Amino acid sequence: MTHGLTDAQFFEKVSSFLGPFYIALALMNGLAALYLWRSGQLKTWLKLAKGIEIPNAIVWLAVAMGFAILGAVAGGGMAESLSLPESFREAINKSTGPVIYSAGTTVILIILFFFREFFVRPAVAWTIWNLMWLFLGLSMTDRDFFEIVAKPDNVPIVMLVFLLAFFTWLGTSQAVINDRRKENGEPPMEKLDNEKVLVWPDLVYPELICMIALTAFLIFWAIALPAPLEEAASSVKTPNPSKAPWYFLGLQEMLVYYDPWMAGVVLPSLIVAGLMAIPYLDFNKAGNGYYTIKERMFSYSIFQFGFLEMWITLIVLGTLLRGPNWNFFGPYEHWDAHKVQALNNVNLSEFFWENMLGRSLPGTLALADISASLDPSNWPSWIAWLGGIADPFLQFFSLLFGRELPGTLLVLGYFIALPPLMALTVLRNFYKRMGFIRFMVMANLLLFMGSLPIKMLLRWIFDLKYLISIPEYFFNF
Amino acid sequence: MAEKKKMSVADILAAARKTDGGSAASEEPAQAESAQAESAAAPVENESAADASPKPTGTKSTGKAKPAKSASGGRLSVAEMMAMARGEKAGGTAEKPATKKPAAGKPKPAAKKTAAAKAAPAEPRDTASILAAARKSSKAGPMSKAEAAAKEKADPKAKAKPKIIVPPMPSKPAYAMPTPAAAKSKSKGAGQEERRDFLWVGFGALAAVTGIWSLASLKFLFPNVRREPPSKFKVGFPDAFPAGQVQTKFKAQYGVWVANAEYNGQAQIYALKSVCTHLGCTPSWLDAEQKYKCPCHGSGFYKDGINFEGPAPRPLERCAIRIADDGQIEVDKSRIFQEEMGQWEDPSCYIPV
Numbered sequence: 001m002t003h004g005l006t007d008a009q010f011f012e013k014v015s016s017f018l019g020p021f022y023i024a025l026a027l028m029n030g031l032a033a034l035y036l037w038r039s040g041q042l043k044t045w046l047k048l049a050k051g052i053e054i055p056n057a058i059v060w061l062a063v064a065m066g067f068a069i070l071g072a073v074a075g076g077g078m079a080e081s082l083s084l085p086e087s088f089r090e091a092i093n094k095s096t097g098p099v100i101y102s103a104g105t106t107v108i109l110i111i112l113f114f115f116r117e118f119f120v121r122p123a124v125a126w127t128i129w130n131l132m133w134l135f136l137g138l139s140m141t142d143r144d145f146f147e148i149v150a151k152p153d154n155v156p157i158v159m160l161v162f163l164l165a166f167f168t169w170l171g172t173s174q175a176v177i178n179d180r181r182k183e184n185g186e187p188p189m190e191k192l193d194n195e196k197v198l199v200w201p202d203l204v205y206p207e208l209i210c211m212i213a214l215t216a217f218l219i220f221w222a223i224a225l226p227a228p229l230e231e232a233a234s235s236v237k238t239p240n241p242s243k244a245p246w247y248f249l250g251l252q253e254m255l256v257y258y259d260p261w262m263a264g265v266v267l268p269s270l271i272v273a274g275l276m277a278i279p280y281l282d283f284n285k286a287g288n289g290y291y292t293i294k295e296r297m298f299s300y301s302i303f304q305f306g307f308l309e310m311w312i313t314l315i316v317l318g319t320l321l322r323g324p325n326w327n328f329f330g331p332y333e334h335w336d337a338h339k340v341q342a343l344n345n346v347n348l349s350e351f352f353w354e355n356m357l358g359r360s361l362p363g364t365l366a367l368a369d370i371s372a373s374l375d376p377s378n379w380p381s382w383i384a385w386l387g388g389i390a391d392p393f394l395q396f397f398s399l400l401f402g403r404e405l406p407g408t409l410l411v412l413g414y415f416i417a418l419p420p421l422m423a424l425t426v427l428r429n430f431y432k433r434m435g436f437i438r439f440m441v442m443a444n445l446l447l448f449m450g451s452l453p454i455k456m457l458l459r460w461i462f463d464l465k466y467l468i469s470i471p472e473y474f475f476n477f
Numbered sequence: 478m479a480e481k482k483k484m485s486v487a488d489i490l491a492a493a494r495k496t497d498g499g500s501a502a503s504e505e506p507a508q509a510e511s512a513q514a515e516s517a518a519a520p521v522e523n524e525s526a527a528d529a530s531p532k533p534t535g536t537k538s539t540g541k542a543k544p545a546k547s548a549s550g551g552r553l554s555v556a557e558m559m560a561m562a563r564g565e566k567a568g569g570t571a572e573k574p575a576t577k578k579p580a581a582g583k584p585k586p587a588a589k590k591t592a593a594a595k596a597a598p599a600e601p602r603d604t605a606s607i608l609a610a611a612r613k614s615s616k617a618g619p620m621s622k623a624e625a626a627a628k629e630k631a632d633p634k635a636k637a638k639p640k641i642i643v644p645p646m647p648s649k650p651a652y653a654m655p656t657p658a659a660a661k662s663k664s665k666g667a668g669q670e671e672r673r674d675f676l677w678v679g680f681g682a683l684a685a686v687t688g689i690w691s692l693a694s695l696k697f698l699f700p701n702v703r704r705e706p707p708s709k710f711k712v713g714f715p716d717a718f719p720a721g722q723v724q725t726k727f728k729a730q731y732g733v734w735v736a737n738a739e740y741n742g743q744a745q746i747y748a749l750k751s752v753c754t755h756l757g758c759t760p761s762w763l764d765a766e767q768k769y770k771c772p773c774h775g776s777g778f779y780k781d782g783i784n785f786e787g788p789a790p791r792p793l794e795r796c797a798i799r800i801a802d803d804g805q806i807e808v809d810k811s812r813i814f815q816e817e818m819g820q821w822e823d824p825s826c827y828i829p830v
Contacts, residue, residue, distance in 0.1 A: 238759040240772035326775030343786035471791035471817045
């Protein structure tokens with residue numbers, strides 16, 4: 001998109017975007033200040049000497065002024081000066097990788113969760129919101145960042161990050177208020193105003209307005225950011241990088257760690273089946289019709305982990321940070337198709353037999369081998385015919401419990417031994433409430449969900465390719 | 478006004494008709510007394526006037542009008558009933574006992590309409606408001622749970638289900654009874670049955686045509702086109718493949734790399750299919766890194782096709798290769814050799830150098 005532009009031309013292009021961008025941010029903060037003032041939510045934040053008090057509206061107004069100045073600077077052709085320091089960008093590029101990214105987002109989400117009472121405060125949330133936009137604006141002057149973020153394909157992902165931040169805040173803040181009310185013995189907020197309203201016009205009319213507004217927005221978007229056209233499709237030429245539609249990028253990231261059969265068929269089906277099973281597994285009647293976190297701690301944390309961590313952050317990773325050859329690129333890094341990244345992966349069986357025991361991999365077993373070890377003359381003639389049928393099975397199971405024994409034991413232990421252990425220890429109450437079958441279904445769904453991050457960790461730490469690897473029969477786990 | 482449910486338009490009109498018919502039948506002196514009746518003595522037709530002043534359209538209240546109404550069969554049009562209701566209103570208190578009496582005297586009062594009209598203010602009203610007044614028994618629109626509970630408390634009977642009275646089935650009349658003659662003709666198959674049989678000919682023909690058509694459309698699944706390039710093709714003489722080089726120029730057309738490299742310590746010329754063994758994308762040969770790299774999920778393969786990084790579970794596949802009679806190398810993509818199956822030992826998948 002910015003190929004063939006000189007630096008001056010590039011900054012001119014960025015300026016034309018950043019000027020209105022900062023003005024919009026200034027307007028946003030100005031409106032917030034106006035709202036606080038008109039609705040009488042002024043609070044004194046700073047007390048200067050001589051009794052001069054500075055309320056929150058004034059602070060946001062000052063922020064709006066700041067953004068307006070930034071807008072003037074950026075629009076006035078000095079966008080280059082409004083960028084993050086080169087050393088800082090270099091440090092980010094150097095330090096990021098799939099491991100840091102995934103672990104970092106997990107830690108951030110955990111911090112946000114545990115200190116949610118602090119983070120949902122309007123002033124704190126609004127500050128973070130402003131910082132997010134500011135970060136975007138300051139990063140835009142980086143050529144490589146602009147290239148990725150401003151690509152018409154990727155604009156919805158940037159919107160998704162902001163929208164998701166907003167809606168997560170909205171839901172969490174309601175839940176925090178409700179939880180606080182519950183502690184004081186009050187009913188949740190939603191119970192205060194439970195008057196029913198008419199479908200027409202109270203529901204249908206806003207829906208109509210939304211429909212029209214959304215259509216107008218889509219038309220505007222389609223005109224402003226035309227969908228990119230690529231060269232004609234060819235069965236022998238795959239674009240590099242080759243990316244799935246954005247909503248499947250989480251799956252594509254899963255495919256990096258799993259066999260296609262597993263990550264493309266089994267796990268997606270389990271996601272759908274698991275979501276469908278939730279109403280039958282859920283025994284907690286609380287939280288019906290109102291936001292709450294404390295009353296549904298287990299459901300909330302599991303769902304948010306599955307959605308925010310394992311779906312959304314993987315989409316963001318796949319869209320913005322995966323470049324040519326599916327290598328990881330930092331946000332300010334140039335997408336170099338020849339970036340060398342050594343990822344020498346080993347199967348568990350090779351690791352176990354060759355590295356630990358220092359011997360070659362055990363071979364397969366066939367019926368003829370067994371018969372040869374005994375006296376062959378005693379065997380009737382149909383044994384050869386039987387071998388033709390039984391040998392594939394024999395071979396498969398001899399691989400499964402021979403060469404791949406360590407992995408098989410680990411996987412079987414994970415799925416068979418862990419659920420009873422969980423029922424006896426951490427999830428004892430769940431087992432009592434749910435009964436055997438429901439608990440086992442839930443435990444196995446949970447374990448399948450957990451198998452993805454576990455596999456990612458094993459790949460990152462031990463360069464492990466597959467726990468069970470039987471490529472002869474397309475069976476890899 | 479102990480209305481249990483809202484009335485439909487039909488209900489209201491039916492009730493009004495019933496009341497009218499009743500009052501017309503009973504000779505009421507009170508009605509004849511009324512002053513308006515005298516003023517409207519002229520034989521005016523019911524249809525004549527619809528303004529608010531008392532007039533003969535108040536059929537009920539006039540002695541004279543009575544015969545006229547009975548002549549028309551005791552039934553009134555909607556317009557007449559509305560006008561009547563208005564006239565009744567204008568009649569005021571004098572009318573009250575008159576309307577009340579027939580209603581009370583009747584075995585089946587159905588006095589909803591009259592009662593509603595009577596209770597309404599004495600001013601002309603339009604059809605909609607009259608109907609609305611008749612229907613209105615409770616607050617319109619949705620109500621809150623609290624309102625619903627209050628209503629239920631105030632009117633506990635409202636919850637009771639109305640009893641459904643099923644009228645007895647009428648017995649079958651004699652002419653509808655099946656006669657032995659009819660039964661006989663049915664079993665025999667008269668002319669009617671033959672005509673019906675002809676339908677099956679039609680259905681059969683339809684099925685036959687549909688079957689032939691669908692068979693014909695099956696042919697469209699196998700068009701007369703060759704979509705794949707020939708699986709056997711020549712790539713040149715062996716000296717065109719110097720040692721240690723991967724030839725990528727056949728990838729675009731045939732989807733193979735032809736390489737001259739070592740495998741297990743033995744120098745060979747072999748053809749690798751350019752399809753990733755993970756999900757079937759097309760990897761690229763990166764000369765700088767000396768590896769095949771897949772752009773979809775990052776699988777990597779050494780020069781000999783052995784997988785070493787990323788999720789690909791097995792090595793790339795080899796195609797059959799041989800020196801043709803003219804000395805050129807011929808690749809046959811229709812025969813595939815997989816390393817994990819031990820098929821690379823097969824001499825037809827490489828040319829020793």
